[in-house]
Amino acid sequence: DTEVTQTPKHLVMGMTNKKSLKCEQHMGHRAMYWYKQKAKKPPELMFVYSYEKLSINESVPSRFSPECPNSSLLNLHLHALQPEDSALYLCASSQPGRTSGANVLTFGAGSRLTVL
């Protein structure tokens, strides 16, 4: 299995809603990532988990709350979002560290989020 699966594919939520994005991989990767991508822009790193521990938080607002329940799952909990948070949210995984090929990320198809 060489896939990263993200659900839901599309999500529309109001600014007072609480929702979650989910990501799953079964490649044995021990690093997992959340990226935010606006239209016609490169992906922007939000969070990195390495061995199920949060290792990088790129100064993301607290209305985004990541969670890594186990080595295969990564969640992004959303609460009190703003319309400018509308974007494609990409999950990725890789082997951690800097061995050969370690920095090659496998991405999911993304969750398209619209905040009304």
Added chain:
Amino acid sequence: GESVGLHLPTLSVQEGDNSIINCAYSNSASDYFIWYKQESGKGPQFIIDIRSNMDKRQGQRVTVLLNKTVKHLSLQIAATQPGDSAVYFCAEGGSYIPTFGRGTSLIVHP
């Protein structure tokens, strides 16, 4: 901070032509580079990578060239096909987390 950028935001080619997508980087310590392809509605997909101890690497229909002197790399796609239409990102992967460049949209006309 350091940046990875692209020269052309959009490249239009005819089917069968060769395509060249360019990328400039500014971190002279970068030792690893990756090209990703992102098709509409999908996440980025790995195409090819190259380490700084090489100046050329070939894959199937794709070649990456690295010029460390001018901090430039390029992705060459031979006999471009409509399925190659996508946004192409170069990423500097020498640090633990890859840094993505601006992206080039490749449009292939049949």
